[in-house]
Amino acid sequence: MAAVIARVLMHTAPTPGRETVATARSAPWSRATGAAQQLLPAVLALGRLTEHLVSDGAFESDSAGQRPPERPMETGAAGLIHRRCRIAPVGAQAPDDRPQEPGAGGAEVGLRRTARGGWELLQGAVVVRDAGPAWPAGARVTHDLARRTPPTAPPVPTGPHPPGADTDSALRDVDTPGTLTITAADVRAWADATGDHNPIHLHPGAAHRAGLAVGEQELVAHGLLLGALSLALTPTTGVVDLRFPGPAALPGGGAARLGVLPAGGLTIAGRTVLVRR
Template sequence: MAERSAHTGPDDPRSPGPCCTSTTAGAAGAATVSDMAAVIATAFARLPHVPGASGTPGAPAAPQPAEITRAAQVLLPAILALDRLANRLAHDTVRGIGGAAGPGLAGYIHRRCRIAPADAEASDARGHDRSADDAGAGLRRAARGGWELIYSTTRVPDAGPAWARGALVAHDLARRTTPSPLGADGPAPSASPTPTRELTLAAVDLRAWARATGDHNLIHLHPGAALRAGMQAGEGDVVAQGLLLGAISLSLVPAVGAVNLRFTGAVPLPADGSITLHVDAAGAVSVGARTVLVRR
């Protein structure tokens, strides 16, 4: 989703955010990591679309399997926290809270994801000076500029090998609540002029990621759902999952310490087609002249 001002859209970096709820990886975490890594590897296996695949000396190569697995391990607590948030939103829908348009994450756009060590202050994950032990609910709602905003922070004690001390995950989501022109997602920042990697992402990868992670948001799977959610997409398009873009970025540019992903634009592609992504040296992902993911 494109970045918006506090007056015209959902982004508001001044929000203090909620306190934390807790979840754990458990035995299913390793299987989830394996499934996530398989999806990422499939995208990178389209070697004709990766510079240097033909053996050009000095050209960047696709990431190694260990690098892909590490990226999946880094994102695992974010997947677990997003699943917990989807369950919470579905429960609230049944109770008539929040005016949600559908179950779980249906209609919501991912704006930001931050992952920090669990013993760090919440400011490491959210960008605000709040202690992770503050009292409060694990989910906060707000309304701004015709959008419903969701701020959630989740503590994942057993977050897998990438987060030995556990992880603190913050997710920011938004859903349009007032009528708007279809496809009114707004402009995205210009892309870096020197991308260092190129690969093709296919709609089949989106469906495989949904199976691997449990993120079955309709905007990623059903043609036209993103358009009706107010995003820049066609009637026959689906949009890529933000965390899938994050996994691609982290596979090529590994994170050191906390992870901060900001999703600045939608990545629409035909439900039976594909799109070319570029990843620069800082891990930013772009489509053509549009930056769709920024790493902080």
């Protein structure tokens, strides 16, 4: 993961007089390593949550109802849209997180599912004991995800996110201290590094079919990749709260320019794609 983060940081174009982005570009490996360590439990938790959804029969891999025996992050995660991620030390309550403990009987994955406006909204809490050096006592990760229902429903042309996703229209590129260029190759590299091969990130048109307001030939960067870049540029300690109010779309074979905000938020063409709380 650190290698992918560092590579994107090297695409940075700093604005004169601003130091955050310029510093990240001059020390990409140290920044990238710290961000990767901080985000590690979120990556592990997403994989375990997806495995739980597949084993629980929540998702089917094809029209015949055959569940995928392997690679759940490729098949079971198809069409899942990331809305929010919170990471907190074990025993701490993440901000704005409703009480939710992992499942009974010692299981370390808890799941809440609701339906709203043609979407299935999922909130999964995962306790990650092997969370790495940034979380020596372990971490509790909460992922908010969404998926269109039924699977064959057409894309929604009226909005860039599922119902209930947070937005912050006050964030604009005019306030950015610099920009990052992210490419489709970077997104593929992140998928390989984390095991998250959700088709919306890799196949042009999959995000459009999943209900996101993006072009038919566009793909969407992983929310956790955006979070990793934000944490590399604007490091923090303690609880991490990442919100993804809109899709970070880019051409299937091209690149997109991310505006970097002082508080760690990211934008594309004036639209907020990541908010830090």
